[in-house]
Amino acid sequence: MSRRTWVRLDNASNIFLAARTESDTKVFRLSAEMDAEVDPGVLQEALDAVFELYPLYRAVLRRGVFWYYLQDSDLRPVVEPERRPSCAPIYQDGRRTLLFRVIHHRRRISLEVFHALSDGTGAMWFLTDLLVEYARRRYPADAAGAAGAPGTTDGAETPRAPAAAAAGDSPSSHALETDSFAHYFRRRRPTAFEEAFAEAAAPAALTLAEKTVRAAGSTGGIPTSASPAPSDAVPAGPARRTRIHRVRGTRTPDDRTRAVELTMPTAQLLALSKAAGASPTMYLTALFMDAVRESSGGLGRARTLSASVPVNLRQFFPSTSARNFFATIRVEHTFSPDGSDGRDGSVGPDGPDSPEAVARALEAEFRPQASAAALAPKVARFIRVERSPLLRIVPRPLKDLILGWLNAASNRHLSLAVSNLGRLRLPEPAASHVGRVLFQVSAARPQFCAISHGEQMTVTFTSPFTQTGHVRAFARSLSARGIDVSVTAARVTEAELAEVAP
Amino acid sequence: MRRCTECAVRIEGNWSRCPLCGSHLVGHPSPDPLPSVPLRFSRRRLLRILTVISLVLVAISFVVQLWLGHRPAEFGAVRSVWLGVCTMWLVALMALRGRRDLARSTLTLLVLAALVCTYWDYLTGWHRWSLTFAVPIMCGCAIIALVILEHVMRLEVGEHALYSALTVLLGIVPILFLLLGWVTTPVPSAICVVLALLSLALLQLERAAEVRDELAKKLHV
Numbered sequence: 264m265s266r267r268t269w270v271r272l273d274n275a276s277n278i279f280l281a282a283r284t285e286s287d288t289k290v291f292r293l294s295a296e297m298d299a300e301v302d303p304g305v306l307q308e309a310l311d312a313v314f315e316l317y318p319l320y321r322a323v324l325r326r327g328v329f330w331y332y333l334q335d336s337d338l339r340p341v342v343e344p345e346r347r348p349s350c351a352p353i354y355q356d357g358r359r360t361l362l363f364r365v366i367h368h369r370r371r372i373s374l375e376v377f378h379a380l381s382d383g384t385g386a387m388w389f390l391t392d393l394l395v396e397y398a399r400r401r402y403p404a405d406a407a408g409a410a411g412a413p414g415t416t417d418g419a420e421t422p423r424a425p426a427a428a429a430a431g432d433s434p435s436s437h438a439l440e441t442d443s444f445a446h447y448f449r450r451r452r453p454t455a456f457e458e459a460f461a462e463a464a465a466p467a468a469l470t471l472a473e474k475t476v477r478a479a480g481s482t483g484g485i486p487t488s489a490s491p492a493p494s495d496a497v498p499a500g501p502a503r504r505t506r507i508h509r510v511r512g513t514r515t516p517d518d519r520t521r522a523v524e525l526t527m528p529t530a531q532l533l534a535l536s537k538a539a540g541a542s543p544t545m546y547l548t549a550l551f552m553d554a555v556r557e558s559s560g561g562l563g564r565a566r567t568l569s570a571s572v573p574v575n576l577r578q579f580f581p582s583t584s585a586r587n588f589f590a591t592i593r594v595e596h597t598f599s600p601d602g603s604d605g606r607d608g609s610v611g612p613d614g615p616d617s618p619e620a621v622a623r624a625l626e627a628e629f630r631p632q633a634s635a636a637a638l639a640p641k642v643a644r645f646i647r648v649e650r651s652p653l654l655r656i657v658p659r660p661l662k663d664l665i666l667g668w669l670n671a672a673s674n675r676h677l678s679l680a681v682s683n684l685g686r687l688r689l690p691e692p693a694a695s696h697v698g699r700v701l702f703q704v705s706a707a708r709p710q711f712c713a714i715s716h717g718e719q720m721t722v723t724f725t726s727p728f729t730q731t732g733h734v735r736a737f738a739r740s741l742s743a744r745g746i747d748v749s750v751t752a753a754r755v756t757e758a759e760l761a762e763v764a765p
Numbered sequence: 766m767r768r769c770t771e772c773a774v775r776i777e778g779n780w781s782r783c784p785l786c787g788s789h790l791v792g793h794p795s796p797d798p799l800p801s802v803p804l805r806f807s808r809r810r811l812l813r814i815l816t817v818i819s820l821v822l823v824a825i826s827f828v829v830q831l832w833l834g835h836r837p838a839e840f841g842a843v844r845s846v847w848l849g850v851c852t853m854w855l856v857a858l859m860a861l862r863g864r865r866d867l868a869r870s871t872l873t874l875l876v877l878a879a880l881v882c883t884y885w886d887y888l889t890g891w892h893r894w895s896l897t898f899a900v901p902i903m904c905g906c907a908i909i910a911l912v913i914l915e916h917v918m919r920l921e922v923g924e925h926a927l928y929s930a931l932t933v934l935l936g937i938v939p940i941l942f943l944l945l946g947w948v949t950t951p952v953p954s955a956i957c958v959v960l961a962l963l964s965l966a967l968l969q970l971e972r973a974a975e976v977r978d979e980l981a982k983k984l985h986v
Contacts, residue, residue, distance in 0.1 A: 266922075285810070328983055369798060370798065523785070738772050749774060751777040752785075
């Protein structure tokens with residue numbers, strides 16, 4: 264019997280494992296809404312085809328004495344109808360299960376991924392390939408047309424990294440994986456590892472160093488990950504003298520994630536953010552902060568709201584690895600003292616606390632941090648921490664405790680998290696059969712995840728609490744600005760579920 | 766699609782009230798894009814707490830036994846039953862916990878049972894029945910069990926080889942009992958050591974690479 268390929272887990276992934284709880288499962292979901300009910304048989308065929316291209320997705324998580332690692336497996340994924348709440352736990356200690364699932368409900372196809380396996384960008388590639396394969400099988404007539412188009416070779420004409428396009432000669436470009444963190448930020452690369460991966464076709468040898476990097480950067484990446492946790496784990500960032508406002512609420516009855524999806528026309532939002540002079544991510548973040556301020560009744564004494572924003576490192580350091588490769592950036596805004604709330608016009612259209620002004624301020628804070636030059640030292644520092652001899656020889660259960668504790672400590676300095684995957688560009692025949700695309704993550708604090716496809720942008724709010732006050736304030740401030748918003752919410756509380764009980 | 770006039774948004778699905786503000790909606794319901802998943806309560810946390818409590822009780826029991834004295838006269842029926850119940854519970858818990866990884870679980874149970882037997886022997890006056898009989902016999906049986914497992918079940922080769930190697934190494938330990946004269950009759954230990962050495966030779970011939978590979982994986986720093 265052949266020996267199994269394995270790779271180290273990157274640093275960010277280690278923090279996800281340490282920070283995982285019943286309510287914050289460190290699972291994220293990407294969904295696509297098709298133009299017709301999903302055919303599970305066809306979806307299974309498509310999944311089988313795509314699964315072949317992504318050796319990384321065959322991985323199971325194993326525990327070593329000092330670190331976790333990913334190991335190749337013979338498991339096969341099976342498409343399931345959606346029966347669990349979104350972002351239900353995937354990895355359970357000691358069990359050898361695949362680290363992702365593909366589910367469907369009515370017109371939606373959802374891909375749920377455990378964050379230790381991949382980040383949002385990596386998952387987007389997988390979903391793109393899956394949708395293309397599905398559409399090609401479901402609508403063979405369209406597929407024939409698309410294949411005839413100039414510039415396409417055979418089946419998998421995805422614009423970017425998706426495996427079929429990137430693989431070229433080797434079909435396994437997303438193989439157990441290249442650790443991009445290690446590739447860019449480590450001086451000494453682990454040989455055994457690399458050889459193993461080279462065999463596996465390449466992608467993501469995750470090194471510890473990488474892990475550290477990810478941990479450091481996880482919040483900032485544009486596309487990636489949902490969880491801000493990693494970024495916090497490392498003692499970086501701004502001075503922590505200001506009192507950070509932390510959102511409190513009632514936990515959901517069975518610890519499921521409270522998710523509310525807002526759908527809006529992309530063009531309308533882009534126009535607003537452009538008028539405000541900020542990027543869409545920072546504009547939405549500013550609206551989010553304003554919504555929290557409003558729904559909390561004026562913030563009280565802790566008047567600083569901070570948000571972690573993951574940044575996709577691939578835009579600065581090209582990589583086709585589907586494994587975690589992001590960093591997080593933290594931005595904050597301090598609202599004027601209580602007494603002036605809304606009375607002195609500070610939150611009015613021209614006041615310093617108006618969403619437009621806050622967006623500009625956040626943009627000014629975010630922009631300089633989101634560059635290769637600014638991120639590289641940060642990431643390198645995390646890798647150094649991860650590769651420090653002392654940390655390396657600490658047994659894994661103790662590491663989990665330490666990392667979990669560091670993470671909790673850093674969480675105290677975060678009010679919110681936001682993640683924007685940007686625009687998903689689907690090739691034909693998928694593009695014309697996919698409507699909106701959605702993105703959400705399990706949350707330890709109120710969070711939103713945005714993604715757009717075609718004309719529609721979706722902003723999905725997730726939270727461990729049942730309260731939706733901040734979403735209401737957010738939706739109302741969008742509609743007050745003339746944006747056409749539609750709301751989809753999953754039922755979470757007993758009362759909500761009783762309405763539809765048979 | 767329904768509409769909330771308070772929030773000025775459309776609401777998908779068949780909500781009768783706005784999920785954001787609770788006010789009544791107008792318009793006709795649309796199919797809900799999300800399923801309504803009934804509440805589900807996991808007993809996992811409760812089980813975990815109960816397990817930890819029982820383990821603490823078992824640990825306390827073992828310590829208290831030491832404090833109650835370790836001469837044969839002091840060790841009556843009550844203490845035998847008490848210790849027996851604790852041991853049974855401990856073994857049952859460990860076996861249940863390790864049911865997904867039989868090779869590893871065999872090794873864990875072996876170590877646990879050997880330690881408990883030795884301790885029990887000490888508590889009842891140190892007649893050396895543990896080192897003479899219990900430990901070598903259990904080691905031998907564990908080695909045989911692993912051989913059977915390998916042939917009967919589809920196991921992950923690398924991992925099985927690693928735990929087999931560790932079990933076999935433990936099987937050699939009774940040679941110490943013989944050398945130091947800790948046994949009352951040498952036969953069980955001798956059989957166990959011979960069995961272990963044979964298995965070790967076999968492992969070395971057939972599985973050395975797997976064991977090394979598995980160790981590299983488990984111990985990478």
